Amino acid sequence: MKHDFTIRQSPLDGVEAFLAVAKHRNFRRAAAELAVTPSAMSQAVRTLEERVGAALFARTTRSVGLTEAGERFLSRAKPAFEELVAASEAARDLGQRPAGLLRLAVPRSVVPLILEPVIAAFCRAYPEIEVEIAASEEMVDLAAGGFDAGIRLGQLIAPDMIAVRLTQPFPFMVVGSPDYLHGRKRPQRIDDLRQHACLRLRRANGSIAHWPFVDGNKSVEAVVSGPLIAHDYSTLVGAAIQGVGLAQVPGPLARAPIADGRLQALLTPFAVTGPGVFLYYPGKRQVLPKLRAFIEHVRYRGADAPRGAMSTRGSRKADRVKSR
Template identity: 60%
Template sequence: MKRDYAVQRGTLDGVEAFVRVAERRSFRGAAADLGVTPSAVSQAVRALEARVGIALFTRTTRSVGLTEAGERFLERALPAFQEILAASNAARELGAKPSGLLRIAVPRAAVPLVLQPLLASFSAAYPDIAVEIAASEKLVDLAKEGFDAGIRMGELIANDMVAIRLTPPFRFIVVGSPAYFTRRGRPRTPAELAAHSCIRLRRSNGALATWRLKEGSEMVDLSVSGSLIVHDFPTMLEAALSGAALAQVPEPVAAEHLSSGRLEEALARHAPLTSGLFLYFPDRKQVLPKLRAFIEHARSFTQDRQTEASETAKPAKTPKAGARRVRSRD
């Protein structure tokens, strides 16, 4: 049987006035506390008594006292009123300074790429914020599932979300181990993938993802085949490292292994470019200080990393003719 939990309109009206009068035993004192006139307090209390159906105060020209009904009402109403005040103060604190629990939904592959490097510095800068990371390939509804923000590739973010870039655009590349290429050969065209073992990714909706590649100026989606199906890119990468099959993964995920030679790229000129990773959230007007602090910290951290990367990529300057080299001293 369905129950009606709706609070009748006006049920709470006058409760604060009643509590103040009961504490002060004075309508004038309660009015001073509330910043209103004694007449306004008296009217609020009379309206409350009318709804309850019984007098809550005994009034004389010299004093104010509680009736038995008023005592019972105060006994039950005061703790509830104090809880409402405490709830208001707790909510107000979240709006006043960066604090509380910050919940972020991210794909597993984004954790080492984006979050791990900045979480330590963020936690040190904002010790009153607890960060909860929910790593999943599922495309979550932030508002419905209680998340403050999410991290996804730009192509997967709904148009009604606010998105802030965290990484530059990157490619989706096909990789395999040297042992795999020695054993099975290296595909030269997307069509040749039909003769190879490819690791497939099952999406959160149950469908198997296709491999998207470039063919000239167009994009093609290929239904590859292989005996291994995974649910995330880190697992796919580990399988490729073992030599089991080829994988198509975000380039930053495989960058370290490509540099070390544990993985090699195939079909490089067919690799599509994605928009990169973004932090996204529902509405700028709803951003609490805890999320605003994370946004600004992530922005600053990302800019610093990009600056460092560009500085590292610059070629070393050679001394001009006639210039002296200065030997550093230990």
């Protein structure tokens, strides 16, 4: 099949010229308004008439008037063209100032860690931006889902994404409640987990995550078992607090329950450090002001955050890394 590599003429070609002539009833004044020559204006209108299949203007040497076909065309084309101009201005407006709907794909467990401390302040700072948070553990296609950006653990972000650091690297901690540990021998080594009920995470791809550790200079993945499998870390933290078993979770999620005594940290010499949490978006996509405003707001709010909490210390160039 032979392809035509030329763009077909659009039904809109010549409409702006037609409307200008209809407004002024004069080709020269219409040409001056659009900053083109009278001959170019005449040719545009003539081409439009040929495509429509009817004369739109009645021309004499001294006047220009609309034919009946021209009147009908004007009555429909003028409001439609004005709506197109308004649509273009509305889209241009979103490209020039922070406004519109900002859609973020976020794991449930990250919502309290990242968004709750900043979202209220962001909404107050940018009242023309509406923030929509789609909380799900699924790895979504940002473009197909209509999202401006996503937030994920760094190790889960595709390498072709632009990533902006939201937290410092933090440890993955094994935790258990005092009730669970009462009467049980606390694990001292990784192999001791075989004697414990371990709460596990099912990843978005369907696999059950092993528990990663470091033993000296060696990386270790422990295959554990237990009574509960969850799809998000927040559920694991809650189950550990209730004494269902031990859980391995991001350090920031365990900080508060450890501080108030609901959980205790275990196997800390073997804790592996993850890269942290990142906001990410397609590298080839233009960053609209609404997303840029969110990035800058998070960076500013995190400037004095403690290690492991939300923080974006470091140069802007360094933050825009490709996570692997």
